[in-house]
Amino acid sequence: MSLAEYVRILGRGPGRSRSLTRGEAQESMRLILSGHAAPEAIGALLMLLRMKGETAAEIAGFADSAAAVSPALPAIDLDWPSYAAGRTRGQPWFLLSAKLVAQAGHRVLLHGWNGGDPKVRAGLADAGIGFAKSVDETAHLLDRDGIAYLPLEYLHPRLFRLLNLRDVLGLRSCINTVCRMLNPARAGASVQGVFHPSYRLLQAEAAELRGWSSLSVIKGAGGEFERNPAKELAVFGLRDGRVWDATLPALRRETLRLAEASDRSLPDLWAGASTTGFEATLVTATAALALDTLGHRDSDVLANDLWTHRRSRPAA
Known part of the structure; x- marks a missing residue:
């Protein structure tokens, strides 16, 4: 899927739009961080989330994908x-x-x-x-x-x-x-x-x-x-x-x-x-x-x- 598919999920309008699942959030952030998503779609996704209000599943999914491509660091407490x-x-x-x-x-x-x-x-x-x-x-x-x-x-x-x-x-x-x-x-x-x-x-x-x-x-x-x-x-x-x-x-x-x-x-x-x-x-x-x-x-x-x-x- 392209990022546009996730923008569509969020922006279909009253009664049709919904929040992203954790898996959808993971994939959308993976696309964004890969550099293959259109900047217009990135902006649309972020602002639709702001208007709707983020869910815990969305934040967890985004963080999952961001953490997956961060460098390995020494152990901390x-x-x-x-x-x-x-x-x-x-x-x-x-x-x-x-x-x-x-x-x-x-x-x-x-x-x-x-x-x-x-x-x-x-x-x-x-x-x-x-x-x-x-x-x-x-x-x-x-x-x-x-x-x-x-x-x-x-x-x-x-x-x-x-x-x-x-x-x-x-x-x-x-x-x-x-x-x-x-x-x-x-x-x-x-x-x-x-x-x-x-x-x-x-x-x-x-x-x-x-x-x-x-x-x-x-x-x-x-x-x-x-x-x-x-x-x-x-x-x-x-x-x-x-x-x-x-x-x-x-x-x-x-x-x-x-x-x-x-x-x-x-x-x-x-x-x-x-x-x-x-x-x-x-x-x-x-x-x-x-x-x-x-x-x-x-x-x-x-x-x-x-x-x-x-x-x-x-x-x-």
């Missing part, structure tokens, strides 16, 4: 996608949370693209997290530091081009969600942030279809996996391969948007003495949820201990 645009956030404090998880002995792979916003990538060096441009560099950083950042343009150039069709179409497409669901190193656990709350359950259901074991999805700062300690938090995902959800209480009394938090730098916070300030609580609370996703009991105690002793540990 935690997948940490970063695909938010960043316009509503301040400092990328979550990078320090990821570093804490790595210092607990887990291998953490961050991957992503944040549009034209430089905050996350500028923050990598500040957080002491290495920037990889190949599989070999990723393996080296994981062996050396337990953590690495692999940009989407090097990880999966074809998916990167699809993601950037937003500049042509003027609208976000389901490719943003597919990137979050890629899990390129086939980790047993993943943490994800979304901007729109409705995607939390969608991604949990897609992960269940893909056979994942553990996942936590939150509405995070600017769409990243980052917990605001001043707000109650709804968490969706998987535990032991089954859809799961929980509500976590606020940890601080301040009513504070993360973009309004202090302008301290990541190195200043890491090197400072504070263990109880707003930003420190944000870092440890985010790390605790990631550690819980990895199966740690008393993850909040572990995260606080890691933070308290961080300065005695070698920098990446």
Whole structure:
């Protein structure tokens, strides 16, 4: 079948159109990534899906095919996608949370693209997290530091081009969600942030279809996996391969948007003495949820201990 057949399924009109099955989604993404699909058909398919609203089966099918042609990566423990645009956030404090998880002995792979916003990538060096441009560099950083950042343009150039069709179409497409669901190193656990709350359950259901074991999805700062300690938090995902959800209480009394938090730098916070300030609580609370996703009991105690002793540990 050509991609036009799948466009027809989605666009026949009221009473005749339907969602794609997982198998149809797999085949349509395979056609798109093969380079044999007409660009007009690609745009039509993506925008019809946006208008209809993606299903878990469609997202799982697209991610299946995208993952099938991604490079083989070293084994990791935690997948940490970063695909938010960043316009509503301040400092990328979550990078320090990821570093804490790595210092607990887990291998953490961050991957992503944040549009034209430089905050996350500028923050990598500040957080002491290495920037990889190949599989070999990723393996080296994981062996050396337990953590690495692999940009989407090097990880999966074809998916990167699809993601950037937003500049042509003027609208976000389901490719943003597919990137979050890629899990390129086939980790047993993943943490994800979304901007729109409705995607939390969608991604949990897609992960269940893909056979994942553990996942936590939150509405995070600017769409990243980052917990605001001043707000109650709804968490969706998987535990032991089954859809799961929980509500976590606020940890601080301040009513504070993360973009309004202090302008301290990541190195200043890491090197400072504070263990109880707003930003420190944000870092440890985010790390605790990631550690819980990895199966740690008393993850909040572990995260606080890691933070308290961080300065005695070698920098990446």
